[in-house]
Amino acid sequence: MSDTLGADPAHGRQSQGMQGARGVAKSATPAPPRAAAHRRGRARMRLEIAVLSAPAIIMFLAFVIFPIVLAAYYGFYRWKGYGDPTDWVGLSNYKLILTDPAFHDVLWHNGLLLVLSLVVQGPIAIALALLLNQKIRGRSAIRVLIFVPYIVSEIIVGIGWGLILQSDGAANGLLERIGLGSLAADWIADPDLAIWTLVAIITWKYIGFAVILMLAGLQSIPEEIFEAAQIDGATYWQIQRRITLPLLGPTIRIWAFLSIIGSLQLFDLVYIIWGPYVAGTTGTSTMAIYMLAQGRNAGNYGYGSAVAVVMFVISLVVALIYQRFVLRRDLRGAVTEGTV
Amino acid sequence: MTRRIRSTTGAAIGLCVALAAAGCAGGGDDGSGTSDGHATVTVWTNAMEGRGAKYWKDAAKAYQALHKDVTVKIQSVQNEDLDGKLQNALNSNSAPSIFLQRGGGKMQAMVDAGQIRALDLTDTDRANVGEAALQGVSIDGKVYAMPLDTQPEGIYYSKDLFKKAGITAPPTTMDELTDAVAKLKTVKVAPIAVGAKDAWPAAHWYYNFVLRECSQETMQEAAKSLTFDDPCWNKAGEDLAGLLGHTPFQKGFLTATSQQGAGSSAGMLANRKAAMELMGNWDPGVIADLTPDKKQLPDLGWFPFPAVPGGKGDPTAIMGGAGGYSLAKNAPKAAADFLRFVVTKEQQEAYGKAFDTIPVNKAAQGVVTETYNISALQAFNKAAYSMQFLDTVYGQNVGNAMNIAVVNLMAGKGTAGDIVKDVKAAAEKG
Numbered sequence: 001m002s003d004t005l006g007a008d009p010a011h012g013r014q015s016q017g018m019q020g021a022r023g024v025a026k027s028a029t030p031a032p033p034r035a036a037a038h039r040r041g042r043a044r045m046r047l048e049i050a051v052l053s054a055p056a057i058i059m060f061l062a063f064v065i066f067p068i069v070l071a072a073y074y075g076f077y078r079w080k081g082y083g084d085p086t087d088w089v090g091l092s093n094y095k096l097i098l099t100d101p102a103f104h105d106v107l108w109h110n111g112l113l114l115v116l117s118l119v120v121q122g123p124i125a126i127a128l129a130l131l132l133n134q135k136i137r138g139r140s141a142i143r144v145l146i147f148v149p150y151i152v153s154e155i156i157v158g159i160g161w162g163l164i165l166q167s168d169g170a171a172n173g174l175l176e177r178i179g180l181g182s183l184a185a186d187w188i189a190d191p192d193l194a195i196w197t198l199v200a201i202i203t204w205k206y207i208g209f210a211v212i213l214m215l216a217g218l219q220s221i222p223e224e225i226f227e228a229a230q231i232d233g234a235t236y237w238q239i240q241r242r243i244t245l246p247l248l249g250p251t252i253r254i255w256a257f258l259s260i261i262g263s264l265q266l267f268d269l270v271y272i273i274w275g276p277y278v279a280g281t282t283g284t285s286t287m288a289i290y291m292l293a294q295g296r297n298a299g300n301y302g303y304g305s306a307v308a309v310v311m312f313v314i315s316l317v318v319a320l321i322y323q324r325f326v327l328r329r330d331l332r333g334a335v336t337e338g339t340v
Numbered sequence: 341m342t343r344r345i346r347s348t349t350g351a352a353i354g355l356c357v358a359l360a361a362a363g364c365a366g367g368g369d370d371g372s373g374t375s376d377g378h379a380t381v382t383v384w385t386n387a388m389e390g391r392g393a394k395y396w397k398d399a400a401k402a403y404q405a406l407h408k409d410v411t412v413k414i415q416s417v418q419n420e421d422l423d424g425k426l427q428n429a430l431n432s433n434s435a436p437s438i439f440l441q442r443g444g445g446k447m448q449a450m451v452d453a454g455q456i457r458a459l460d461l462t463d464t465d466r467a468n469v470g471e472a473a474l475q476g477v478s479i480d481g482k483v484y485a486m487p488l489d490t491q492p493e494g495i496y497y498s499k500d501l502f503k504k505a506g507i508t509a510p511p512t513t514m515d516e517l518t519d520a521v522a523k524l525k526t527v528k529v530a531p532i533a534v535g536a537k538d539a540w541p542a543a544h545w546y547y548n549f550v551l552r553e554c555s556q557e558t559m560q561e562a563a564k565s566l567t568f569d570d571p572c573w574n575k576a577g578e579d580l581a582g583l584l585g586h587t588p589f590q591k592g593f594l595t596a597t598s599q600q601g602a603g604s605s606a607g608m609l610a611n612r613k614a615a616m617e618l619m620g621n622w623d624p625g626v627i628a629d630l631t632p633d634k635k636q637l638p639d640l641g642w643f644p645f646p647a648v649p650g651g652k653g654d655p656t657a658i659m660g661g662a663g664g665y666s667l668a669k670n671a672p673k674a675a676a677d678f679l680r681f682v683v684t685k686e687q688q689e690a691y692g693k694a695f696d697t698i699p700v701n702k703a704a705q706g707v708v709t710e711t712y713n714i715s716a717l718q719a720f721n722k723a724a725y726s727m728q729f730l731d732t733v734y735g736q737n738v739g740n741a742m743n744i745a746v747v748n749l750m751a752g753k754g755t756a757g758d759i760v761k762d763v764k765a766a767a768e769k770g
Contacts, residue, residue: 078770080736081427083453096769166603167592189594191753277539277744278594281751293744294769296424299445299736303769 068312075306080299093306102280103307106290109195109283114263116199118256121210124203125255126248129214130240143215147208154205158272161201162188188273194282201269206262210255217251218244250330257322264315267292287311379674380411382436383665384426386419387695392625395694403681410674430455430668437671438679441485443477443663444728445735450666451479457667458482459676468683473700476662476728485664486679488688489697492644492720493544493620493659493729496627496712499639501529501615510643514583517646521588524615530590533605533614535598536747540731541605542593543743544618544659545583545750546759547730549576551659552648556725563733566767568760572652577749577756579648584750590614594751599626606630610637618645620661620729624712625696636696642712644719654724662728734763741766 075093077085097103128146132139149157164170165187172184187197221244229239245252267288270279276293279285285293291311295304323331383400387393393416400412415436417425422440429435430450441447441456450456459465461483466474469487477485497510502520505527511517524531536542550559554572562568590596590608597604598619606623608614610630617623628636647655665682667675681687688704691697698708698717708717720726731739745762748754754762 080449080452080770082430082449082455093769100765162595163603166595186592189592189751191751274595275537275597278537278747278751280744281748281753282594293740297736298740298766298769299449300769 068309071305071308071312073305074302075309077302078300079302079305081301085302087302089302093303094310096303097307097310102285103287103290105280105283106285106287110264110266110286112195113199113202113266113286114260117202117206117259117263120199120203121207121259122252122256125207125210125214126245126252128207128211129218130244132211133215133218143211146211149205150208150212152205154268155272157201157205158269162273165197189282191282194274194284198270198273198284201273202266205269206259210259213251213255214248217248221247253326253330257319257327260318260322261315264318265311287314378409378411379672380413381438381672381675381678382413382415383678384415384417384422384436384439385665386417386422386440388416388418390629391694395691398690399682399687402687403678406681407674407677410678412678433670435668437668437675438665439668441477441663441666442732443485443661444732445737445739446732447477447484447666448479448735451484455669456484457669457671458484459486459667459679462680465680465683468685468688468701468703470700470702472726473662476660476726477664485666486683487662487664487700488682488691489621489695489700490717490720491621491661491663492698492716492723492726493548493618493661494642494644494716494719495616495618496609496623497616497641497643498609498612498637499641501527501612502641505615510641511646512643513647513649514579518583518586518588520616521586529612530608530614532588532590532616532618533596533608534589534593534617535596535605536594536750537596538598539740539743539747540729541598541619542750543731543746544729546576546580546742546746548618548645548659549579549648550653550730551645551657551727552576552651552653552655553579555652556654556657556727558652559727559730559733566734566738566763568763573760574756575651577746577759580746580749581756584752589750594747599630602630604630609640621697621713621716622695624710628696636710640710640712642715656719656722656724658720658723658726659729660720660726661732663732735770737770738763738766 074085076088076090078087078089078093079085132143132146167186167189171187175181175184185193187193225243225247226239229243234242265288266286270284270286270289271292274282274284276289276297279289280293287307288311291304291307294307295301298304383396385393385396387396393414396414396416400414403412404410423442423446426435426439430453435455441450447456459482461469461474473487473490474483477483477487495510501524502510505520505523507520507523511520521531534542534545550573553576554570558570558572562570562573590605590613593605599606601607602611605614605617606619606626607630609617610627611632624636624640627640628634631637644656644658665679667679682691683701685701685703688699688701689707692699692704692707696710696713698713698720699705705717708714727733731743733739734742741762742759745754745759748762749756749759
């Protein structure tokens with residue numbers, strides 16, 4: 001069976017080649033027959049690639065590259081957004097951004113969120129994944145519960161938590177009912193608490209995604225390795241520390257990358273709960289909020305565009321550095337020869 | 341080979357761009373007249389539903405009955421979405437013929453970009469609207485918007501809650517106001533509601549202190565120089581900080597909105613969780629929408645912003661908005677005519693009733709029967725002068741910074757001096 005199956009295609013290919021040679025001989029073209037056929041095949045393939053990928057490329061150019069170029073262009077102007085920009089100011093917008101204490105504040109907030117996302121979500125997610133990777137009762141139910149917040153849209157999460165955590169909201173109500181009324185606080189409006197409230201909501205929202213990633217990573221580790229380690233007498237903790245975590249490395253690094261980029265671009269939750277005017281006051285503003293507040297809300301579209309460019313450059317640099325130094329080993333082999 | 345593929349791709353991109361452009365052009369309706377003399381006038385308003393939206397539809401119908409060759413299309417755009425959509429429409433030459441104009445810096449920017457047209461008013465039109473209202477929407481002597489109502493700002497309050505707290509008369513001085521605040525706390529309501537999440541409602545407290553502390557000349561001069569060096573700007577901030585010392589606002593006011601839902605500042609008034617709110621004349625309409633039975637509070641009252649001792653501003657002066665409806669650059673003639681139509685007495689009476697407000701046409705002000713509107717109208721007619729909302733006067737850029745600085749002050753994160761400092765920094769960016 002396997003013999004004939006294996007032989008047939010080879011035979012077919014051979015006869016095709018011969019036909020091609022014969023055809024070429026008749027038409028008396030000087031070009032080497034095989035190369036011509038080969039070239040025709042390649043051209044066809046390229047055309048197919050072009051046609052099939054064109055819609056995606058056009059969308060990408062129109063909705064990703066073009067806006068970036070446009071923002072870079074507007075960033076050189078003072079522009080109120082009505083009519084065409086005419087007031088060229090060179091790099092003055094960028095100078096103002098880099099010296100604006102409000103921008104330093106939002107950079108600090110983004111950095112804090114980035115670090116806290118990593119150090120808070122990472123360990124919790126790994127611990128939960130290890131727990132849920134074991135055969136425990138109600139495992140599927142727990143997985144679903146942890147993952148649900150991730151599916152819910154950010155707008156609903158923002159409105160929901162915003163209502164629960166406001167000063168006369170459900171959270172304080174609950175605290176009072178169970179006799180912990182002294183702990184009640186103005187969770188979102190108090191500038192000392194707001195950023196921690198934000199971190200808590202982000203953790204709640206995104207932990208499910210991290211857990212699912214980690215679980216997938218765990219399941220890709222072959223069972224045999226654990227068995228071998230067990231036979232060699234390794235304890236549970238030794239196995240986790242020496243085998244599971246290192247083998248989970250690529251997953252953790254990819255998750256951290258997504259988390260970092262997400263932290264740098266955080267917008268929706270802050271916008272919904274605090275809004276662009278109060279976010280700065282409560283210490284929860286981010287670069288994206290600053291962009292909106294300075295651009296759209298203040299009507300300084302040139303300045304806002306420059307902020308967008310700065311944000312883009314920061315994200316790009318962080319992403320490149322991370323790929324170069326952290327993801328290097330993981331990406332090796334992932335890039336196929338065909339696209340090089 | 342590769343070249344051909346590239347050109348194919350190029351052609352494809354070109355085609356898409358062309359299609360997109362055609363799509364844009366096709367989708368836009370600039371409302372210009374057609375060759376057979378029939379004209380289409382499009383109107384963008386922020387009145388979404390209820391009596392307000394109905395007013396515009398009725399006005400369109402009434403106008404069409406008089407002018408058979410004109411079609412008036414009313415489109416309601418949600419208030420917060422309006423500015424962005426309008427800006428895109430103006431920049432892509434697909435603006436509606438007539439649209440809600442906020443005035444101030446935004447109107448100035450539209451004039452600078454040549455996107456709106458000055459109104460050509462007859463003496464009758466001028467008489468209908470009144471010179472004072474026209475002044476608020478004029479740039480270099482040309483009128484760029486048709487005002488439809490007067491917008492005196494003041495404090496809306498619940499007469500019942502005042503009575504319950506033992507307050508006999510509306511406060512006329514700051515001391516009386518803080519006294520009222522203390523009394524209202526004893527009846528377990530928030531004395532004053534404010535929606536600081538939107539920034540401007542909080543900032544209006546500062547504006548009104550400025551109105552009392554600064555002279556009219558100082559405020560007008562600042563619109564040109566954007567310097568804010570007069571000590572009165574600081575003094576107004578300190579007054580606000582002083583008021584804050586009495587914790588007059590509801591808990592968590594920093595993240596409360598002003599007009600959306602029961603938890604908003606207007607909603608708190610509508611649901612008797614708060615006794616006062618400083619607002620413009622659109623507030624009664626908003627409050628009525630947020631009461632449990634969607635009817636106006638029967639005990640809603642109004643009083644002007646209290647006097648501040650020693651201020652240079654006239655104690656009768658009133659803060660108010662100046663906006664209206666503008667004409668796009670290439671709006672048809674009929675559009676200008678429609679704007680003239682809506683300031684006639686009959687239309688203005690319907691407008692005043694529909695929006696629960698004070699129509700700009702004095703002849704139509706007989707429809708003002710609600711006590712809060714009567715109080716506001718009386719104060720307005722008595723006022724030595726009326727000053728536009730400061731964020732409008734000083735432009736979006738500076739105004740926005742001023743609003744946020746006031747929020748900072750109210751959150752205890754900034755001083756009166758910071759307001760002036762932040763405003764100056766913003767002027768650099770614009």
